Amino acid sequence: MEDKDIVQRILRHGETQCYSLIVKRYSGIVFSKAICLMKREDLAQEITQQTFIRAYTNLDSWRGGSLGAWLVSIAAHLSLNELDKLRRERTDFMEESQWKEPEQEDNEEHETLIQILKKSIKELPPDDQKIIRLHYFEEKKTAEIAKLTGLTPSNVLVKLHRIRELLKKKIENERNK
Amino acid sequence: MKEINENELDALIGETLRREKILEEVNKQVMLTVQKQKRSKLFTKWAVFSFWIATLTILPIAGVYYIAESGLGTEVTLSFGFSILIFLITLFHQANKISAKFFLNNM
Numbered sequence: 001m002e003d004k005d006i007v008q009r010i011l012r013h014g015e016t017q018c019y020s021l022i023v024k025r026y027s028g029i030v031f032s033k034a035i036c037l038m039k040r041e042d043l044a045q046e047i048t049q050q051t052f053i054r055a056y057t058n059l060d061s062w063r064g065g066s067l068g069a070w071l072v073s074i075a076a077h078l079s080l081n082e083l084d085k086l087r088r089e090r091t092d093f094m095e096e097s098q099w100k101e102p103e104q105e106d107n108e109e110h111e112t113l114i115q116i117l118k119k120s121i122k123e124l125p126p127d128d129q130k131i132i133r134l135h136y137f138e139e140k141k142t143a144e145i146a147k148l149t150g151l152t153p154s155n156v157l158v159k160l161h162r163i164r165e166l167l168k169k170k171i172e173n174e175r176n177k
Numbered sequence: 178m179k180e181i182n183e184n185e186l187d188a189l190i191g192e193t194l195r196r197e198k199i200l201e202e203v204n205k206q207v208m209l210t211v212q213k214q215k216r217s218k219l220f221t222k223w224a225v226f227s228f229w230i231a232t233l234t235i236l237p238i239a240g241v242y243y244i245a246e247s248g249l250g251t252e253v254t255l256s257f258g259f260s261i262l263i264f265l266i267t268l269f270h271q272a273n274k275i276s277a278k279f280f281l282n283n284m
Binding site for chain 1: 189
C-alpha cells in the first residue's frame, strides 16, 4: 500500500492501525537521523517515538510529497531542539568552546552500513536469519544454536561463516553501486 | 568508504539486530500512544455530542412545561408541545444518523 493511501485511510476512515505500516516503513531512517545527531541510543529512541507521535497528530498537514523526508525533517527538528536543551544544560558546567560538534560524516557512513545490513539480513532465508539472531543478538554458543536449530555444531559454524561472507559481499556490492 | 574488517562486521551485525529490537519497541510504544490519543479524542467528541443532545432535549421540554404552568391555555400548550415533539423526533433521527456514522468510522 502506498503512503498516500495509508494516510487517507487514517484521516478519512480513522483506521489508526494502518499507522503501524508507516512506523515500520520509516522508523529505520528516522532513527538513523536521530542517532546521527544525538549520538545516544536512548535519546535517539525517544526522538524517534516523538517524531511518529508528532507526525500522527499533524498528519493532515502532510502535503503529499515524500513522507520519509517529511518524517526525517520532523526528527531533525526535534533532535536539534533536544541538542539545544542539552547544550544549554552543559554550558552550566563547561565553557561553550569545549563543546565538540558531532562527527557527522562518520556517523552517516555507519548508518548507511546499518541500513545495508538491515536490508541484507531481511533478504536472508528464515533459517539463516534465525542463526545470526541466536549468535549475534541472543549471544548463544554454537552448541546451543545447534540444539535449537537441529544442525550439528560444525554445520552451524560453517553456516555462520557463509552468512558473514554473504553479508560482507552485499555490503561491498552496495558500496560499489 | 574504508574496508571493514571481521570485528567491525561482527559489531555491525550485532548493532543492526539490536536496532531492529529497538525499532520494534518504538513501533509498539507509538501505536499505544496513538490508540490512547484516539480513545481520548473519541471520548471528548462523545462528551460534546451528549452534552448538546441533552441540552437540546431538556430546554424545549422545560419550555413546554413552563407554558403549561403559566396557564396560557391547552391549545397553546398542545401546539407548542406538538412542534417540540416534531423537533425532538428530527433531532433524535439526526443524532442516530450521526452516531452510526461516527461508530463506523471510529470503532
